[in-house]
Amino acid sequence: MDLKYKHIFFDLDRTLWDFNKNSEASLNLLYRDYQLQSIFGSFLFFKSRFEYHNGKLWNAYYQDRIKKEVLMYRRFYLTLKEAGRDNLEMAKDLSADFIEISPLQTRTFPNTQETLQYLKEKGYQLHIITNGFNEVQSKKLANCKLDSYFTHLITSENAGANKPSKLIFEYAMQQTGAEPNNSIMVGDDLKTDIAGARSFHIDQIYFNNLNIKHNSDITYEIKDLIELKAIL
Structure with a gap:
């Protein structure tokens, strides 16, 4: 498929x-x-x-x-x-x-494991792109038992730039072999995740679980991670 x-x-x-x-x-x-x-x-x-x-x-x-x-x-x-x-x-x-x-600490959002398992089985390559610090982000993934779903952990420290800078998305493309036209970004922050991806011509999925009102131009919007099944 x-x-x-x-x-x-x-x-x-x-x-x-x-x-x-x-x-x-x-x-x-x-x-x-x-x-x-x-x-x-x-x-x-x-x-x-x-x-x-x-x-x-x-x-x-x-x-x-x-x-x-x-x-x-x-x-x-x-x-x-x-x-x-x-x-x-x-x-x-x-x-x-x-x-x-x-x-x-291991609290994740509802349906995180189920959704990631579904996407992995569908054949998607899953990656993390985060502004968080190296010494904690990999531990979070491991302790929540999420690390096995992801091929790459892209951090702002390793990239030398924070989201929404184009530099971190460029670094992510280089590390993963992805291209903007076959990639999509899922995130909760309109400025760092959504606007950052859009400026690099990557489609976006806004995780708006808090029902924040906005006028941003977004490819997709969800309130629960399980909704990714209907999109991807």
């Missing part, structure tokens, strides 16, 4: 791996182990301030305004500082533990 697409590129965080739930579980463990109640008063305050600083720093990282190593600890440093604890050493300890704990 002739397939319109031969290569399917998936984003990982918030598309297959449930970043929000896994991050919350990891932060909960840190909150308990470091007895952060005495600093923050409540887990919700700790989580909300971490997410605020983490989001701002990731935006800076995407714009090449900070280095990965700075992002890793500074998100905890700023969170602690906001709560009145100016402690760089503690921030670095929290960062190291978070990087270790986070990829051990």
